[in-house]
Amino acid sequence: MKRTAKALWQGDLKSGHGHLTTQSGVLNETPYSFNTRFADGIGSNPEELLAAAHAGCFTMAIVYALSQQGHVPGEMHTTAAVTLDMIQGGISHIDLELNATAIQGLSSEEFEKQAFSAKENCVISKALAGITIGLTVNYQI
Incomplete structure (x- = not known):
């Protein structure tokens, strides 16, 4: 069994952003960024x-x-x-x-x-x- 996920990132760490997509599609271009990881932004981490x-x-x-x-x-x-x-x-x-x-x-x-x-x-x-x-x-x- 092998499962995959993909991450795309654009820009620098603090002002950039990205999205996450899983093989199953449950996460489909789910946003993540500096703020979603270290503050209270909307998205995952x-x-x-x-x-x-x-x-x-x-x-x-x-x-x-x-x-x-x-x-x-x-x-x-x-x-x-x-x-x-x-x-x-x-x-x-x-x-x-x-x-x-x-x-x-x-x-x-x-x-x-x-x-x-x-x-x-x-x-x-x-x-x-x-x-x-x-x-x-x-x-x-």
């Missing part, structure tokens, strides 16, 4: 896209693990917050927060164990080896 990818991958990883054990997962809601440290010049950490509804026959301790395993084993987490990834689990029984 690499850190936001990384957060979306990580939230999606992690959520699918825990659903897969639970399904393999015969559990029917309820609603899973994950928020990923990517922190860009401008002084260090990179992503300092990512915080995942998982909110989930009760799953019949699954204790909160077992659910939390599965969540932490999914965090370690999702493809995006593995790709981000070396970055601190935190996880908060809220399991509603």
